[in-house]
Amino acid sequence: xxxxxxxxxYLVKRTGxxxxxxxxxxxxxxxxxxxxxxxxxxxxxxxxxxxxxxxEKGDIPExxxxxxxxxxxxxxILESASTNQTSMYLCASTSPGTGARQPQHFGDxxxxxxx
Amino acid sequence: GDSVTQMEGPVTLxxxxxxxxxxxxxxxxxxxxxxxxxxxxxxxxxLLKATKADDKGxxxxxxxxxxxxxxxxxxxxxxxxxxxxxxxxxxxxxxxAGKSTFGDGTTLTVKP
Numbered sequence: 001x002x003x004x005x006x007x008x009x010y011l012v013k014r015t016g017x018x019x020x021x022x023x024x025x026x027x028x029x030x031x032x033x034x035x036x037x038x039x040x041x042x043x044x045x046x047x048x049x050x051x052x053x054x055x056e057k058g059d060i061p062e063x064x065x066x067x068x069x070x071x072x073x074x075x076x077i078l079e080s081a082s083t084n085q086t087s088m089y090l091c092a093s094t095s096p097g098t099g100a101r102q103p104q105h106f107g108d109x110x111x112x113x114x115x
Numbered sequence: 116g117d118s119v120t121q122m123e124g125p126v127t128l129x130x131x132x133x134x135x136x137x138x139x140x141x142x143x144x145x146x147x148x149x150x151x152x153x154x155x156x157x158x159x160x161x162l163l164k165a166t167k168a169d170d171k172g173x174x175x176x177x178x179x180x181x182x183x184x185x186x187x188x189x190x191x192x193x194x195x196x197x198x199x200x201x202x203x204x205x206x207x208x209x210x211x212a213g214k215s216t217f218g219d220g221t222t223l224t225v226k227p
Contacts (some may be wrong), residue, residue, distance in 0.1 A: 004158075033214075042219035043159075043204070090158055101147035101166070101208030104215055106158035 006091050013114055019078040021093030021110050024064070024105035030095060033104065034058075037088040050101065070110035081114045088112075093114055121205045121218035122142050128195055128225050136190040136221050138179075138205035145211040148172075148188040153202040153220070157227070162190075180203045195225045 005057075007022035027030065033048040035058075045058030046069040047066040055066050063085060067075040078085055088111050140148065147166045151159040152189040163172030168183035177192045188205060206217040 001144075029212075031179075040219075043217045045214075048214060101215075102211070103147075103149050103151075103161045103164055103208070104159075106160065108156075108158045 004091055004093055004107040004112050005093070005106050006089075008110050009108060010113045011110055013078075013081050013112065014083060015083060015114060017078075019112070019114075020082050021076040021089055021091075021112070023074045023076070023084075023093075023107055024072050024106070025074075025093040026072065027095070028071065029073070029093040032068065032103065033092040034064075034074065034076045035088055035092065036060070037092045037109070038061060042059075045092065046076065060114050083114050084100075086112060086114045116208050117146070117207060117216040118215050119202075119205050119207055119218040122221050124220075125222040125224060128223070130227050131194045132137070132224055132225075134190070134195045134199075134223070136203055136205075138188045138190065138218060140186050140188065140205075140207050140216075142186075142207055142209050142216075144209060146207040147163040148179070149206045149208065149215070150177070150179055150188070150190050151204040151206060151208050151217075153204065155201070159204060176178055195223070197225045197227055199223060 004025045034046045037041045049055045049068045064076045091107045094104045095101045118141045149164045152162045153159045163174040165172040165181035171180045174200040202220045204220045206215045208215045
């Protein structure tokens with residue numbers, strides 16, 4: 001079974017701090033994703049990556065950056081945390097697949113509170 | 116671009132009731148369709164999938180049929196249990212890059 005592990009289930013940080021959210025997958029997947037989930041807004045894609053050192057902006061990249069130095073690890077960085085970044089953050093991974101499109105495999109999420 | 120529209124919630128049912136959560140999509144080409152489930156405090160997990168027209172995905176008593184003519188992928192279960200209480204997301208995958216488009220989610224509460 002694919003395992004996607006997010007480093008923290010709960011995190012509390014202060015406004016202005018630089019925050020790192022880590023995600024590791026164990027299935028050699030090329031594609032990794034960061035979402036945030038807020039009540040009434042569903043899942044919104046922040047950034048994704050097709051390969052090591054590659055990244056693409058999603059729908060809401062402002063205030064975030066990412067790092068993919070190794071294939072199994074995809075980090076989300078809040079450069080200067082603000083209270084409106086309080087949210088549930090979900091990491092996911094998938095393989096490109098051949099023919100049929102592949103589902104995504106999700107971590108358990110990090111609930112981040114910015115005070 | 117691609118989009119997914121699913122039935123607004125929340126949905127509240129009594130145990131053993133029949134469940135339908137509607138999902139329709141807009142996409143070019145031949146997407147795969149997915150239903151994910153999110154239990155409280157957890158991430159999303161794949162519930163079922165269908166990769167081509169008329170395919171039926173099924174798992175844990177849930178079923179959904181890929182209907183290309185109506186661009187729909189409605190989720191059904193004949194008899195829900197309290198343990199089915201969760202948020203359900205309909206999604207489509209339309210590129211080899213693995214990027215998916217998600218619906219907004221439907222919260223299901225099943226009462227004993």
